[in-house]
Amino acid sequence: MQFRSEKLANGLEVIAEVNPEAFSMSLGYFVKTGARDETPEMAGVSHFLEHMMFKGTARRTAEDVNQELDDLGSQSNAYTSEEQTVYYMSVLPEYQHAALDLLTDMMRPALRDEDFQTERQVILEEIAMYDDQPPYGAMERAMEQYFGDHPLARRVLGTRETVSVLDPEAMRAYHQARYAPNNLTLVASGAVDYEQLLKSAEALTGHWKASQANRSLISPKLNSEELVMVHPPATQQYTLQYSPGPSYSDDERYVSRVLGTILGDDSGSRLFWELVDTGMAESAATFTQEFQDCGLFCTFLACAPDQHVENWQIIQQVLSQGKEIPITELELELAKNKICSGMILGSERPSNRLFSIGNAWTIRRKYETIQSAAENYRQVTLESVQRAFESLANRTGVTVSVGPAAPS
Amino acid sequence: MQQRVFEHRLSNGMVVLGEPMPWLESVAFSLLLPAGTQNEPEDRLGLAGLTLEMCQRGAGKYSSRDVVERLDFLGVDRSSSVTTFHTSMSMAAMSRVLEPTLEIAAAIVLEPHFPEDELEEARQSALLELASIEDDPAQKCFKELKRLRFGEVFGRSALGSETGLTEASLEDCKTFHRQSYHPDHAILSLAGNFDWDGFLKLTERLFGKWSGPAYRPPTSVLSIPGNSHLPHDSQQTHIALAYDAVPYNHPAYYQGRGLVGILSDGMSSRLFAEVREKRGLVYSVSASSHSLHDCGSVLCYAGTTAPRAQETLDVTMQTIRSLESGIEPDELKRLKTRVRTSLVMEQESSSSRSSQMAHDWAYLGRVPSRKELLATIDALTCESLLAHYVSYPPSRWSLVTIGPDPLEFHDAVS
Numbered sequence: 001m002q003f004r005s006e007k008l009a010n011g012l013e014v015i016a017e018v019n020p021e022a023f024s025m026s027l028g029y030f031v032k033t034g035a036r037d038e039t040p041e042m043a044g045v046s047h048f049l050e051h052m053m054f055k056g057t058a059r060r061t062a063e064d065v066n067q068e069l070d071d072l073g074s075q076s077n078a079y080t081s082e083e084q085t086v087y088y089m090s091v092l093p094e095y096q097h098a099a100l101d102l103l104t105d106m107m108r109p110a111l112r113d114e115d116f117q118t119e120r121q122v123i124l125e126e127i128a129m130y131d132d133q134p135p136y137g138a139m140e141r142a143m144e145q146y147f148g149d150h151p152l153a154r155r156v157l158g159t160r161e162t163v164s165v166l167d168p169e170a171m172r173a174y175h176q177a178r179y180a181p182n183n184l185t186l187v188a189s190g191a192v193d194y195e196q197l198l199k200s201a202e203a204l205t206g207h208w209k210a211s212q213a214n215r216s217l218i219s220p221k222l223n224s225e226e227l228v229m230v231h232p233p234a235t236q237q238y239t240l241q242y243s244p245g246p247s248y249s250d251d252e253r254y255v256s257r258v259l260g261t262i263l264g265d266d267s268g269s270r271l272f273w274e275l276v277d278t279g280m281a282e283s284a285a286t287f288t289q290e291f292q293d294c295g296l297f298c299t300f301l302a303c304a305p306d307q308h309v310e311n312w313q314i315i316q317q318v319l320s321q322g323k324e325i326p327i328t329e330l331e332l333e334l335a336k337n338k339i340c341s342g343m344i345l346g347s348e349r350p351s352n353r354l355f356s357i358g359n360a361w362t363i364r365r366k367y368e369t370i371q372s373a374a375e376n377y378r379q380v381t382l383e384s385v386q387r388a389f390e391s392l393a394n395r396t397g398v399t400v401s402v403g404p405a406a407p408s
Numbered sequence: 409m410q411q412r413v414f415e416h417r418l419s420n421g422m423v424v425l426g427e428p429m430p431w432l433e434s435v436a437f438s439l440l441l442p443a444g445t446q447n448e449p450e451d452r453l454g455l456a457g458l459t460l461e462m463c464q465r466g467a468g469k470y471s472s473r474d475v476v477e478r479l480d481f482l483g484v485d486r487s488s489s490v491t492t493f494h495t496s497m498s499m500a501a502m503s504r505v506l507e508p509t510l511e512i513a514a515a516i517v518l519e520p521h522f523p524e525d526e527l528e529e530a531r532q533s534a535l536l537e538l539a540s541i542e543d544d545p546a547q548k549c550f551k552e553l554k555r556l557r558f559g560e561v562f563g564r565s566a567l568g569s570e571t572g573l574t575e576a577s578l579e580d581c582k583t584f585h586r587q588s589y590h591p592d593h594a595i596l597s598l599a600g601n602f603d604w605d606g607f608l609k610l611t612e613r614l615f616g617k618w619s620g621p622a623y624r625p626p627t628s629v630l631s632i633p634g635n636s637h638l639p640h641d642s643q644q645t646h647i648a649l650a651y652d653a654v655p656y657n658h659p660a661y662y663q664g665r666g667l668v669g670i671l672s673d674g675m676s677s678r679l680f681a682e683v684r685e686k687r688g689l690v691y692s693v694s695a696s697s698h699s700l701h702d703c704g705s706v707l708c709y710a711g712t713t714a715p716r717a718q719e720t721l722d723v724t725m726q727t728i729r730s731l732e733s734g735i736e737p738d739e740l741k742r743l744k745t746r747v748r749t750s751l752v753m754e755q756e757s758s759s760s761r762s763s764q765m766a767h768d769w770a771y772l773g774r775v776p777s778r779k780e781l782l783a784t785i786d787a788l789t790c791e792s793l794l795a796h797y798v799s800y801p802p803s804r805w806s807l808v809t810i811g812p813d814p815l816e817f818h819d820a821v822s
Contacts (some may be wrong), residue, residue: 013602021431022756023753023755023756024749024752024753045409048740052725053648054675062685063676063681063685064675065675065681066675066685067676067680067738067742069674069675069676070673070675070676070677070742070745070746071673071741071742071745071746072745073742073745073746074751075749075750075753076748088635090753091749092748092749092752117688118685118686118687118688119688120688121688122684122690122691123689123691124713125644125691125712125713126691126709127688128643128644128713129644129691129692129711132545132643132644133543133544133545133644134543135543135550170737185514186764199767232641233543233640233641233642234543235542235543235779236538236539236540236542236543264777267476267480267562268476268477268480276533277472277533278532279528279529279530279531279532279533279534279535279536280532281536282533282536282537282539282540302540303536304536304539319542330477333481334477334480334481335480337480337482338483338484340483341483341485341501341502342480342483342485343432344433344483344502345434345483345485345500345501345502348432348433348434348755348756348757348758349753349756350756380534
């Protein structure tokens with residue numbers, strides 16, 4: 001296993017974890033753009049653009065793109081989050097060059113008007129699909145409430161209103177600004193021929209021009225409130241609470257993730273034994289969500305509406321017992337084993353490694369082997385988890401609950 | 409594609425399979441028991457799932473809490489599920505902890521405690537899981553399609569029914585366990601980094617003395633055509649559609665699977681290209697092959713906002729029928745590349761390999777090699793696919809929709 005990185009003259013970084021023993025290779029463009037880089041009127045543009053990247057280029061029609069992705073036998077896809085847009089494919093090593101040629105060309109889409117209108121319909125369907133599933137609405141609403149007028153409040157998909165009026169011209173300008181080589185990273189993992197990758201990348205992107213793409217990092221002014229939404233067709237009650245947690249660049253996040261596992265993993269955690277194992281709730285979980293400059297500690301409950309009040313009180317109690325029922329050595333060890341083993345098992349596929357190394361590099365400019373990544377968790381001490389646990393008692397944040405009826 | 413698959417049958421009838429993948433650090437096993445929803449008494453729907461849950465609440469030398477803590481300590485990634493014909497348990501871990509992991513799995517299957525004081529909790533969990541599907545209309549749509557298409561016994565959902573779950577007693581769980589958790593037709597398949605001889609000794613020690621009643625093969629499954637609509641206050645209408653196809657154990661299965669690939673594998677497949685890319689009707693549309701014993705089906709899904717649902721259904725059906733005008737050589741070439749790639753990539757995951765082997769054995773009584781599979785796929789031609797379509801045209805359609813309004817369904821000559 002060898003890590004390689006180079007920066008091309010145009011600013012594009014090319015990084016790879018090379019494993020000559022692997023059966024396949026994965027390739028991805030990590031674009032540093034997402035919902036938080038949008039203006040309120042343009043909400044959803046990053047995600048819309050992600051869809052448009054599959055709709056053809058100067059050299060390829062939309063059909064060509066889809067057919068070539070399949071010609072290469074690739075497993076390919078893309079996703080958009082608050083902070084990044086990622087395009088990736090996994091192929092057999094013999095297709096490295098063809099895969100790079102295609103994926104690179106896709107980064108310079110034609111953005112044709114007629115494709116734009118068709119794809120708008122697909123995205124409106126995607127929004128409707130999530131609207132019909134009540135927990136998603138609660139998540140989006142909780143982000144909006146928590147972050148207020150901060151850009152992280154923006155919905156990744158945008159809203160029916162913004163997506164309906166987004167216009168192709170504005171999207172082209174957004175693309176030009178955000179998809180510049182200095183705002184992209186080309187990431188590869190598995191059986192990669194790195195020299196060849198670098199040479200091809202240079203040839204294919206040499207003419208790309210750098211831009212002034214940046215991201216405004218302003219501290220969010222955190223809100224604290226409780227909100228109930230009514231979604232009449234719902235049969236369960238879903239409640240989500242966001243309170244402050246460490247950011248993706250803060251080493252404290254290992255502590256927070258371990259704590260989230262001890263308290264609210266979907267098996268063997270305190271909330272599991274209290275509420276899930278006992279059949280009181282379908283799900284009761286704590287987990288973290290991290291962004292570049294801030295993070296969240298999240299609590300989630302799904303249960304029957306008539307048990308919601310009691311269950312939520314139990315959760316509050318469990319999370320506030322830092323002093324009374326301290327974390328034990330055993331709990332810490334089980335959580336570490338679970339996290340580390342999951343990481344190592346997952347790392348056997350190059351396609352999973354792509355995201356680990358891509359994220360670590362684009363956000364923290366750091367490469368870690370799977371062993372050293374696991375070591376970060378191994379080093380978490382009982383004192384630090386205990387301290388984080390005790391501080392939960394004083395947490396403030398936003399709570400959003402969605403269910404079939406307003407509480408009486 | 410070097411590959412070696414070991415097979416062994418214990419004297420009690422349990423089949424043990426192993427495929428070494430020494431380049432991995434992990435091992436994964438699947439344990440498949442012939443205890444499915446079809447084995448449930450008709451007034452105890454959900455009993456198979458409830459029994460599985462109760463088995464994990466204390467077994468052998470482990471208490472309910474020990475089972476979870478021990479598996480977490482060992483870093484075992486696990487899942488368990490119930491289907492029409494099977495109860496299955498899958499675990500993946502680092503290869504050095506194979507023995508203690510399999511010991512726990514064996515205890516769960518062979519020596520469950522069935523603690524009286526945990527039955528209510530297990531029942532409540534199962535009832536919650538059953539209720540939660542109401543908020544997932546796409547999943548609910550398939551649950552209803554299965555019920556409609558495969559009837560009272562073979563169309564049962566693993567989630568069970570409210571009455572069945574409410575009525576089930578501890579005695580019912582014990583009886584189900586005694587009658588259906590038996591070595592005859594049980595399969596244990598292992599893939600990853602392990603030593604076969606050592607593994608055989610281990611399975612002999614853990615499962616060798618296991619005994620139970622003989623396996624009773626299921627009766628034939630026959631699809632039941634028809635359609636139904638479930639009114640739901642949603643923006644989208646969910647469409648689940650099915651038609652007959654040859655099953656997994658049919659000699660021509662890969663001809664039929666090839667046709668499904670032309671319809672739905674990849675972004676250039678016909679359904680994705682026509683329904684989503686060209687017309688923008690949906691976010692999701694797909695088709696997949698499904699086998700229930702000797703009954704094969706193609707299952708399709710499309711989700712779209714209500715006013716466009718009729719058009720979506722019509723275009724989906726037209727696209728399926730477009731196969732009758734032939735397969736393009738390019739389409740077939742892409743299909744073959746995709747299969748080859750996925751067979752190579754299968755070697756990167758012990759979990760997917762072990763579950764595939766167990767599935768193959770359950771359906772075929774053998775594990776086809778990658779080489780054999782490649783040769784079968786390579787032998788497909790545009791002509792053979794079209795001929796297969798003509799011999800087995802889509803028939804015996806079932807349709808379930810969930811949404812504001814029912815749709816018109818013209819299933820032509822079934």
